[in-house]
Amino acid sequence: MPKVTTREKASRTQLALRQALLELLEEKPFEQIKVKELTTRAGVGYATFFRRYSDKDHLLSDLATNEIDKLLTMTLPLLYTVDTLASTQALCAYVWEHRRVWKVLLNGGAAASLKEAYLHRALALAREQPSPKAWLPEELAVTFAVTAIIEMQAWWLKQPDPLPVKEMAVITNRLAVLPIYPASDEQDATH
Amino acid sequence: MPKVTTREKASRTQLALRQALLELLEEKPFEQIKVKELTTRAGVGYATFFRRYSDKDHLLSDLATNEIDKLLTMTLPLLYTVDTLASTQALCAYVWEHRRVWKVLLNGGAAASLKEAYLHRALALAREQPSPKAWLPEELAVTFAVTAIIEMQAWWLKQPDPLPVKEMAVITNRLAVLPIYPASDEQDATH
Amino acid sequence: MPKVTTREKASRTQLALRQALLELLEEKPFEQIKVKELTTRAGVGYATFFRRYSDKDHLLSDLATNEIDKLLTMTLPLLYTVDTLASTQALCAYVWEHRRVWKVLLNGGAAASLKEAYLHRALALAREQPSPKAWLPEELAVTFAVTAIIEMQAWWLKQPDPLPVKEMAVITNRLAVLPIYPASDEQDATH
Amino acid sequence: MPKVTTREKASRTQLALRQALLELLEEKPFEQIKVKELTTRAGVGYATFFRRYSDKDHLLSDLATNEIDKLLTMTLPLLYTVDTLASTQALCAYVWEHRRVWKVLLNGGAAASLKEAYLHRALALAREQPSPKAWLPEELAVTFAVTAIIEMQAWWLKQPDPLPVKEMAVITNRLAVLPIYPASDEQDATH
DNA sequence: CTCTAATCGAGACGGTACGTCGCGTCTTACG
DNA sequence: CGTAAGACGCGACGTACCGTCTCGATTAGAG
Numbered sequence: 001m002p003k004v005t006t007r008e009k010a011s012r013t014q015l016a017l018r019q020a021l022l023e024l025l026e027e028k029p030f031e032q033i034k035v036k037e038l039t040t041r042a043g044v045g046y047a048t049f050f051r052r053y054s055d056k057d058h059l060l061s062d063l064a065t066n067e068i069d070k071l072l073t074m075t076l077p078l079l080y081t082v083d084t085l086a087s088t089q090a091l092c093a094y095v096w097e098h099r100r101v102w103k104v105l106l107n108g109g110a111a112a113s114l115k116e117a118y119l120h121r122a123l124a125l126a127r128e129q130p131s132p133k134a135w136l137p138e139e140l141a142v143t144f145a146v147t148a149i150i151e152m153q154a155w156w157l158k159q160p161d162p163l164p165v166k167e168m169a170v171i172t173n174r175l176a177v178l179p180i181y182p183a184s185d186e187q188d189a190t191h
Numbered sequence: 192m193p194k195v196t197t198r199e200k201a202s203r204t205q206l207a208l209r210q211a212l213l214e215l216l217e218e219k220p221f222e223q224i225k226v227k228e229l230t231t232r233a234g235v236g237y238a239t240f241f242r243r244y245s246d247k248d249h250l251l252s253d254l255a256t257n258e259i260d261k262l263l264t265m266t267l268p269l270l271y272t273v274d275t276l277a278s279t280q281a282l283c284a285y286v287w288e289h290r291r292v293w294k295v296l297l298n299g300g301a302a303a304s305l306k307e308a309y310l311h312r313a314l315a316l317a318r319e320q321p322s323p324k325a326w327l328p329e330e331l332a333v334t335f336a337v338t339a340i341i342e343m344q345a346w347w348l349k350q351p352d353p354l355p356v357k358e359m360a361v362i363t364n365r366l367a368v369l370p371i372y373p374a375s376d377e378q379d380a381t382h
Numbered sequence: 383m384p385k386v387t388t389r390e391k392a393s394r395t396q397l398a399l400r401q402a403l404l405e406l407l408e409e410k411p412f413e414q415i416k417v418k419e420l421t422t423r424a425g426v427g428y429a430t431f432f433r434r435y436s437d438k439d440h441l442l443s444d445l446a447t448n449e450i451d452k453l454l455t456m457t458l459p460l461l462y463t464v465d466t467l468a469s470t471q472a473l474c475a476y477v478w479e480h481r482r483v484w485k486v487l488l489n490g491g492a493a494a495s496l497k498e499a500y501l502h503r504a505l506a507l508a509r510e511q512p513s514p515k516a517w518l519p520e521e522l523a524v525t526f527a528v529t530a531i532i533e534m535q536a537w538w539l540k541q542p543d544p545l546p547v548k549e550m551a552v553i554t555n556r557l558a559v560l561p562i563y564p565a566s567d568e569q570d571a572t573h
Numbered sequence: 574m575p576k577v578t579t580r581e582k583a584s585r586t587q588l589a590l591r592q593a594l595l596e597l598l599e600e601k602p603f604e605q606i607k608v609k610e611l612t613t614r615a616g617v618g619y620a621t622f623f624r625r626y627s628d629k630d631h632l633l634s635d636l637a638t639n640e641i642d643k644l645l646t647m648t649l650p651l652l653y654t655v656d657t658l659a660s661t662q663a664l665c666a667y668v669w670e671h672r673r674v675w676k677v678l679l680n681g682g683a684a685a686s687l688k689e690a691y692l693h694r695a696l697a698l699a700r701e702q703p704s705p706k707a708w709l710p711e712e713l714a715v716t717f718a719v720t721a722i723i724e725m726q727a728w729w730l731k732q733p734d735p736l737p738v739k740e741m742a743v744i745t746n747r748l749a750v751l752p753i754y755p756a757s758d759e760q761d762a763t764h
Numbered sequence: 765c766t767c768t769a770a771t772c773g774a775g776a777c778g779g780t781a782c783g784t785c786g787c788g789t790c791t792t793a794c795g
Numbered sequence: 796c797g798t799a800a801g802a803c804g805c806g807a808c809g810t811a812c813c814g815t816c817t818c819g820a821t822t823a824g825a826g
Contacts, residue, residue, distance in 0.1 A: 013798090031222065034786065045799035050788060112303035119342075136362050137354075143346045144339055144366050151310075151338040155331055163328075171327050175335050175370045204777085225807065236778035241809060395772090413604065416812065427773040432814060494685035501724075518744050519736075522728055526748050529724040530717055533692075537716045545710075553709050557717050561748045586803085607781065618804040623783060 014052055016042035018063050022101065025108035030060065033109065060110055061117075067101060068118050070094075075149060076122060079142065080131045084177045089169040091149075096165050099157050106154035115150050122146040134182065141180045148176035205243060207233035209254050213292065216299035221251065224300065251301055252308075258292060259309050261285075263316060266340060270333065271322045275368045280360040282340075283347075287356050290348050297345035306341050313337045325373065332371045339367035396434055398424035400445050404483065407490035412442065415491065442492055443499075449483060450500050452476075457531060458504060461524065462513045466559045471551040473531075474538075478547050481539050488536035497532050504528040516564065523562045530558035587625060589615035591636050595674065598681035603633065606682065633683055634690075640674060641691050643667075645698060648722060652715065653704045657750045662742040664722075669738050672730050679727035688723055695719045707755065714753045721749035 020041035024033045035056060039046045053059045074091045081087050095102050105114050126142045149172060156168055163171075211232035215224045226247060230237045244250045265282045272278050286293050296305050317333045340363060347359055354362075402423035406415045417438060421428045435441045456473045463469050477484050487496050508524045531554060538550055545553075593614035597606045608629060612619045626632045647664045654660050668675050678687050699715045722745060729741055736744075 035788085036786080039799095046801070047788090047790080048798060051797085054788085056787090112307065116303065136366075140343065140346055140362070143342055147342040148335055148339045148367075151334055152331065155334045171331070175327075176339075179366045179370050226809085227807080230778095238779075238810080239777060242776075245809090417814085418812080421773095428775070429814090429816080430772065433771085436814085438813095494689065498685065518748075522725065522744065525724055525728045526721055530721045530749075533716055533720040534713065537713055553713065557709075557752045558721075561752050608783085609781080620784080620805075621803060624802075627783090 013042070013044050013048060014062075016044055017049065017052065017059060021059055021063055022104050022108075025104050025110055027109075029109035030056075030113065031109075057113075060113065064105060064110070064114050064117060067098070067105065068114070068121060071102075072118070072121055072125060075146060076125055076129075078149075078177050079126075079145060079180065080129075085169065085173045088173040088177060089166065092153075092165045092169040092172065095153055095157070102153070103157040106150065107158050111154065115147070115154075118150055119143065119146050136180070145176050145180055152176065204233070204235055204239060205253075207235055208240065208243065208250055212250055212254055213295050213299075216295045216301055218300075220300035221247075221304070222300070248304075251304065255296060255301070255305050255308060258289075258296065259305070259312055262293075263309070263312055266337060267313060267316055267320075269340075269368050270317075270336060270371065271320075276360065276364045279364040279368060280357065283344075283356045283360040283363065286344055286348070293344070294348040297341065298349050302345065306338070306345075309341055310334065310337050327371070336367050336371055343367065395424070395426055395430060396444075398426055399431065399434065399441060403441055403445055404486050404490075407486050407492055409491075411491035412438075412495065413491075442495070446487060446492070446496055446499060449480070449487065450496070450503055453484075454500070454503055454507065457528060458507055458511075460531075460559050461508075461527060461562070462511075467551065467555045470555040470559060471548065474535075474547045474551040474554065477535055477539070484535070485539040488532065489540050493536065497529070497536075500532055501525065501528055518562070527558050527562055534558065586615070586617055586621060587635075589617055590622065590625065590632055594632055594636055595677050595681075598677050598683055600682075602682035603629075603686070604682075630686075633686065637678060637683070637687050637690060640671075640678065641687070641694055644675075645691070645694055648719060649695060649698055649702075651722075651750050652699075652718060652753070653702075658742065658746045661746040661750060662739065665726075665738045665742040665745065668726050668730070675726070676730040679723065680731050684727065688720070688727075691723055692716065692719055709753070718749050718753055725749065 017038060020038050021033070023041065024037060033056070035049055036046060038056075038059070039049050049059075053062065071091070071094065074087070074094055078084055078087045078091070105111070123139060123142055123146075126138065130138055132138055152168075152172055152175070156162055162168070208229060211229045212224070214232060215228060224247070226240050227237060229247075229250070230240050240250075244253065262282075262285065265278070265285055269275055269278045269282070296302070314330060314333055314337075317329065321329055323329055343359075343363055343366070347353055353359070399420060402420045403415070405423065406419060415438070417431055418428060420438075420441070421431050431441075435444065453473070453476065456469070456476055460466055460469045460473070487493070505521065505524055505528075508520065512520055514520055534550075534554055534557070538544055544550075590611060593611045594606070596614060597610060606629070608622055609619060611629075611632070612622050622632075626635065644664075644667065647660070647667055651657055651660045651664070678684070696712065696715055696719075699711065703711055705711055725741075725745055725748070729735055735741070
């Protein structure tokens with residue numbers, strides 16, 4: 001009998017809470033989810049929740065932060081790469097692969113705060129690694145591209161009969177990525 | 192000498208509450224605003240709040256719905272019009288003119304729910320008046336264009352030194368409107 | 383056509399409110415009766431109530447004070463008279479005659495405050511016109527006799543098949559009045 | 574080392590609330606006591622009050638019921654016993670011993686409802702164990718004796734310089750107990 | 765017969781206390 | 796030791812009723 005039962009239990013608690021949150025987010029907005037519900041659903045004591053997380057929001061962060069960062073490292077390069085379509089396809093493929101969780105994150109009861117966190121994080125990363133697009137403010141470009149991509153992914157996963165990954169990638173690339181690059185025949189964009 | 196003092200008072204209450212909400216939204220997120228604060232700031236009795244609105248959210252709707260619909264009737268035609276740039280300029284000019292209130296609505300504490308309401312309303316209107324863009328699902332097009340426009344307007348108003356209306360219109364048009372039209376090799380999108 | 387229509391109306395309001403209170407006191411305790419109910423039942427405007435009475439309690443006083451004083455002037459002489467039985471009979475006869483209102487006052491929702499007011503008033507009157515009974519403190523004698531009489535009257539009127547006036551008078555006299563007089567063969571009452 | 578700290582705390586809360594009520598009843602009528610005052614005085618959270626009692630009235634019952642029943646079991650035997658004076662003395666001695674709490678209960682802000690509860694309870698007990706006094710209805714006899722005793726005890730405890738227990742017992746016996754027995758010319762009631 | 769003043773019904777309002785709800789802390793008992 | 800269970804302090808909520816107020820319609824009795 002292993003000695004890590006304690007650690008195991010701790011992890012189990014954490015997992016159970018995350019899972020419970022994901023399930024409840026499919027049913028109702030985040031703010032309406034009560035701690036009692038979370039712990040009951042997770043089969044965990046009420047007070048135990050606060051030993052892991054100081055807050056309901058902390059649990060959400062814990063759930064979302066990792067996923068967001070993973071996805072972000074696939075989103076941002078789009079703005080600096082040459083072969084944008086390939087990157088967009090990689091992004092869409094990744095989301096599709098993890099659609100179970102991303103569907104909830106983007107369309108469940110925490111969508112709003114998650115999108116905000118996403119954009120916030122993206123802007124922070126972009127500031128570290130600027131890539132002036134000349135014809136429009138860097139921050140505006142990032143805001144546009146990131147939010148457009150998120151919203152489109154949200155729409156995509158919400159569909160009862162989603163488009164194929166490849167087609168989604170083409171559309172995303174054309175709508176949200178290419179427009180921020182200077183026009184191929186461009187000299188004066190303000191004209 | 193006006194005869195409508197009672198009605199006037201009723202309206203005054205409503206106006207005062209709206210105004211108080213706008214002011215408080217500049218200071219903190221919507222959920223953290225307490226009814227007591229609203230009524231105190233509005234110089235109105237606590238119970239009176241619930242005589243007008245069943246909810247804090249109702250007040251927000253009341254505040255936002257009108258503004259949203261006014262703006263939406265300027266946003267949607269973008270998708271069906273010939274001279275998109277002119278329409279975009281009209282849109283930006285309108286927002287600029289009402290930037291006091293829109294700055295709060297788009298960047299204040301109610302931004303998330305407001306953006307959601309906005310998109311929701313836009314999709315409803317679009318469904319009533321479809322305009323198939325053939326190469327991509329109508330709903331996706333609307334989602335993309337509307338959210339992109341909203342986010343860009345939010346960014347714009349948030350700037351300490353905002354771009355001129357005209358320049359903002361050009362960028363918005365190029366990023367969020369033109370891309371949903373058939374591609375340049377099908378028909379010239381930059382025109 | 384009389385000139386007192388205004389006064390008449392005022393009286394009508396007052397009567398209607400008293401009547402409404404009496405009716406409602408048959409149904410529920412005084413504290414649970416809302417001003418709105420009173421005015422509705424009386425067919426009178428809400429604000430009109432406060433034009434007549436500053437308070438719900440004022441209405442109750444207005445209703446009770448007269449009746450109490452009328453009854454009291456028949457109760458107190460019992461303590462000073464020779465032929466107590468005759469007085470007790472007069473008292474019982476009076477109560478029986480006005481049993482409609484006294485039933486409500488003594489058993490309805492205002493019974494408690496009414497009994498208290500009654501005793502209070504009786505003690506005040508007794509203090510003005512002392513009649514030392516030697517063998518026990520005057521105030522105690524009054525308290526005993528008055529509350530005993532009130533409670534017995536209350537019981538009497540509450541009965542579905544009340545005792546005859548005469549019998550009630552005999553019992554009341556024997557239980558509540560005679561005992562406070564010195565015993566006929568009395569020298570030392572503490573023995 | 575006690576193991577019942579949780580239970581202890583629960584009891585402590587209950588005790589503190591009862592004590593707070595008793596104190597406040599010395600200052601003002603029951604209806605004017607606000608729950609907030611009770612909890613503050615008891616050093617207890619506002620909501621905690623409603624975890625114990627659904628109502629302010631429930632607290633009062635909880636406080637009074639025990640005491641009432643203890644006293645009642647000493648009051649009723651008076652009606653069935655041979656040596657009434659001894660019983661009356663026992664009753665008065667008990668009340669005197671607990672005069673701190675009974676002074677508040679009988680003369681404080683809850684006197685009215687307490688007296689009513691007392692009589693109510695007494696009638697219920699009497700119905701279980703009838704003792705026909707022939708010459709007058711049982712219920713009337715109980716109503717008379719019980720209310721007379723209560724009111725006299727209330728008066729007694731209210732005095733700045735109360736009569737001795739023994740004297741009070743003699744008076745109570747003569748005024749409220751003996752009169753319900755058959756008259757002296759049927760059988761000697763003073764014996 | 766009209767016009768001004770008083771009165772009424774209706775009901776909105778500021779205010780106060782209520783009883784409920786959920787959070788996050790804490791204490792106990794168990795494995 | 797860490798956990799399930801759940802009581803507690805706290806504080807916002809939305810409700811209910813009070814007593815005040817203003818309104819517009821209905822008369823009153825003076826001009």
